[in-house]
Amino acid sequence: MxxxxxxxxxxxxxxxxxxxxxxxxxxxxxxxxxxxxxxxxxxxxxxxxxxNAAARSLADRRSRTIGVLLHDLHNPVFAQVLDGVQEIVRAHGYRTMLVTGHGDSQREREELTALLDFQVEGLILISHGLDPALAQQAARECPVVIVMRHDITGRGISTVCADDVRAGSEAVEELLALGHERIAHVSGGDNRVGADRELGYREAMIRAGLDHHILVEAGDFTESGGRAAAARLLERDPDITGLVVANDLSALGAVVAAEEADRSVPSDLSIVGFDGMSLAALGSLTLTTMVQPLEQMGRAAAEQVFRRITSPRSPLSQDQVISTWLPRGTTAPAPPRG
Amino acid sequence: MxxxxxxxxxxxxxxxxxxxxxxxxxxxxxxxxxxxxxxxxxxxxxxxxxxNAAARSLADRRSRTIGVLLHDLHNPVFAQVLDGVQEIVRAHGYRTMLVTGHGDSQREREELTALLDFQVEGLILISHGLDPALAQQAARECPVVIVMRHDITGRGISTVCADDVRAGSEAVEELLALGHERIAHVSGGDNRVGADRELGYREAMIRAGLDHHILVEAGDFTESGGRAAAARLLERDPDITGLVVANDLSALGAVVAAEEADRSVPSDLSIVGFDGMSLAALGSLTLTTMVQPLEQMGRAAAEQVFRRITSPRSPLSQDQVISTWLPRGTTAPAPPRG
DNA sequence: TCGGGGCGTTGGAACGTTCCAACGCGCTAG
DNA sequence: CTAGCGCGTTGGAACGTTCCAACGCCCCGA
Missing domain, CATH: 1.10.260.40 (lambda repressor-like DNA-binding domains)
Incomplete structure (x- = not known):
């Protein structure tokens, strides 16, 4: 021995x-x-x-591995998408190789490079801040599927997204139906998902003839960002009764900000998030949200990757999934005018 | 070309x-x-x-990769430990390869096998349900560090854990100091971390002369498990005023159960969790908990792996970190006797 | 003038596997 | 009785890299 x-x-x-x-x-x-x-x-x-896996993948020139780039692991939303991805990847007898970029573009580039060095046969990118150039470059080497943003296109890139603009509008419309008019928005910052949800918000407000009540502060999809932005909104306009927040994590932050400003949720202030992250169903105040079918998005992404691996000439898809309104504890009819 | x-x-x-x-x-x-x-x-x-990374690691006979087995990605606690691990691993110019077993022992075996096939140079195992035999077998092939449970030992295995027994006792003692006596426990199920925290609970109750109030229901470290167990406890003894719950995720579930049982937290019922997961600080009711230095545990684990990689004869360590009491919104003085 | 040393460079062997063409054997069909 | 076939088996080449011993060259000192 x-x-x-x-x-x-x-x-x-x-x-x-x-x-x-x-x-x-x-x-x-x-x-x-x-x-x-x-x-x-x-x-x-x-x-x-x-x-020896290295010798194997060297000899048959394939790694039987799908690379997955995640924005980060702290937002449980990504874990849910990943579950869907893994289910399909495992069913194909492949493995996933998981990396995270923590929103840092330089680091995302490094991690992506490492995945490509490993000869991953396909790539699933789940990161709202992603640099389009990175995705396009990667797509020259293997099939790429981008989840949660549809604005990156190019040869070899497919997408799986939710109907974010419509979801943004629907969130507003549900609040309108509850009698709210002064509805403000905490955005998701400088990326397409956030921009789309904001656009949906603005369009719905305009359609309702409430242009003059449009009010937006920038968050960044984190709890602390949502908290700070919501605090700024409540200071700018104390008469706000409805808050559409770009994602659930930020919305949880907004709930905290509301209480710090002595507004009780939902009787004084209704708050809506996006995503349907499982942890938002916990706690005393469960979050009203526009639910996305996260696992289904993961499955769709993985299936598209394998479709492209098995027949490289298969068409690039642009899947879109439907978000649905899920009323829970943070929304209520608008309070009577004060 | x-x-x-x-x-x-x-x-x-x-x-x-x-x-x-x-x-x-x-x-x-x-x-x-x-x-x-x-x-x-x-x-x-x-x-x-x-x-080509495969050719490289074949020629070198080393992969410059550390394998990490995580229980799952839904409990953000693991993400925090992982952050600590990654920080150190990256500093050494290595990569991490991440897999999850979802608590399924068969699957954990498969994933561990895949990591070893990849010739990972070290292994960090973060999964409370882990089968000791798996860890011991893996330890014959590379340095293994187990995080969050100290009961698995053997040649080549180091551990990084919290002082779970003491933490369990301290949680009780803090509730005692608030005047609580009828303190029940939602356990973490059939694994060492859970068993230790339960032991701490029992010992502290006995030391306080409250043996007759010891009351335990089994949870499983999930939110739904915590919710169900807490509901059973409140039914078995409606006079409970304090609840020590085996981890934060379950404690969030317990908060829900309390409200479903028409107990208001913390005025009727105080609830304490363990871990200090970041999301538990959100929402209207922030969780009182025994905080573990999660990232520090991750760093310690990774450092130990590298110590053993660079000098294989270096001694196996059994690190222990300290948990600290963090009072937040779910604890209050005991209500006056009814 | 020549020998030696350093430096930049080179080809070949090795790493552990998979693939491929070809082998020998026994069996069957003609 | 033999040609052909299928089956189980085999050695060698290939995969893309790193390592190693050795090369030629130039410069310096004797």
């Missing part, structure tokens, strides 16, 4: 067959005699043989 | 040098002349050359 790992050759020697036959047996080929198979598997077991 | 990727040989041909020199130049060796380096880097750039 030497210091380093046993190889296929060691197994072959021990079983008294050739390395080729060991290779076949290990992979479960049916063209190996029962006798040989048995001897080989026993030898492998006795030696503690473990196939 | 063939259909497949350019290799080091293509770069060499284009730059008019040998592949060996390209290899050196790409890795930034200083024994390459300025002239050659320039020609090589230009050629590589023009061809879109990308080093």
């Amino acid at each position: 030497s210091t380093s790992r046993p190889t296929i050759n060691d197994v072959a020697a021990r079983a008294g067959v050739s390395k080729s036959l060991v290779s076949l047996a290990i992979r479960g080929s049916d063209r190996v005699s029962e006798e040989s198979r048995e001897a080989i598997l026993r030898a492998a077991d006795e030696l503690g043989y473990r196939p | 063939s259909t497949s990727r350019p290799t080091i040989n293509d770069v060499a041909a284009r730059a008019g040098v040998s592949k060996s020199l390209v290899s050196l130049a790409i890795r930034g060796s200083d024994r390459v002349s300025e002239e050659s380096r320039e020609a090589i880097l230009r050629a590589a750039d023009e061809l879109g050359y990308r080093p």
Whole structure:
């Protein structure tokens, strides 16, 4: 027993067959005699043989791995999308390789590079801040599917998104139906998802003839960003009764800001988020939100990747999924005019 | 330009040098002349050359990768530990390869196998349900550090844990100090972390002479499990005024159960969690908890892995970190006896 | 003038696997 | 009785990289 790992050759020697036959047996080929198979598997077991994944992917020039770039792991929304991705990837006998960029473009570039160095056969990008150039460059080397933003296009890029503009409008319309008029918006910052939801907000306000009540402060999809932006809004216009916040995490922050400003939710102030993250259903005040089918988006993305892997000429898709209104504890009819 | 990727040989041909020199130049060796380096880097750039990680780790016999097994990604606690791990791993110029087992032992075995096939140089295991045999087997192939449970030992295994027994006791003692006596416990189920926190609870109750008020229901570290267990406790003994819940996620569930049982938190019922997960600080009712230094635990684990990689004979450590009481919105003095 | 040393450079071997063409054997059909 | 076939098996080449021993060259000192 030497210091380093046993190889296929060691197994072959021990079983008294050739390395080729060991290779076949290990992979479960049916063209190996029962006798040989048995001897080989026993030898492998006795030696503690473990196939070397690097040598494998070098020899067959494929890694059987899908790379996934996530914005970060703290927003549980990404975990939900990832569950959908993993389900499909595993069903295909592939593995996922997961990296996060923490919203830092330089770091996202490094992580993406590492994935491509690993010869991932497909790439799923789930990061609202993503630099389009990075995605386009990656798409020259393998199929790329971008989740949650549709504004990055190019050769080899498919997308899976929600109907963010419409969802933005619907959030407003539901508040209108509850009698709210002074509805303000905490945006998601400088990225397409945020911009779309904001656009939906603005359009719905205009359609309702409430242009003059349009009021927006920039958040950044984090809880603290949402809290700060909501605080600024409540200071700018104390008469606000409705708040459409760009995502659930920020909306949770907005709830805190509301209470700090002595507004009780939902009786004084209604708050709506986006995403439907599972943790927002917890706590004493469960969040009203525009739910996105997160796992389904993950599954759709993975399926598209495999479609493109198996037939590279298959058309690029631009999937869109539907968000739905989920009223919970943070919305109520507008208070009577004061 | 063939259909497949350019290799080091293509770069060499284009730059008019040998592949060996390209290899050196790409890795930034200083024994390459300025002239050659320039020609090589230009050629590589023009061809879109990308080093093949599989070939590299095969030739090197090292992957420069640390494997991390996470229980799952939905509990943000794991993301926090992971942040600490990544910080150290990146500082060493290594990469992390992340997998999750979702608490399924069979799946954890598969994922661990895949990591070992990839020749990870070290392994960090963060999963309370982990099968000890898996860890022990893995430890025969590379350094293993287990986070959050100290009961798995063996050759090649180090641990990084919190002082769970003491933390369990301290949670009780803080409630005692607030005047509570009927303090019940939602446990974390069949694993060591849960068992330790429960033990701490029991010991503190006994020390306080409150043996007869010891009351435990089993949760499973999830929000729904915590909710159900808390509901059972409140039904078994309506006079409970304090609830020590095995982790924050379950404690959030317990808050919901309390409200469903018409108990207001914290005036009727005080609730304490464990972990200090960041999302528990959100919402209208921020959770009182025994905080663990999660990122620090991640850093400690990664540092221990590298210590063992660089000097394999270095001693196995059993790090313990300190949990601290963090009073927030879910605890209050005990209500007067009814 | 020549020998030696350093420096930039080189080809070949190795890493552990998969693929491929080809082998020998026994069996069957002609 | 033999040609052909299928089956289980085999060695060698390939995958893209790193490492190593050795090369030629130039410069310096003797």
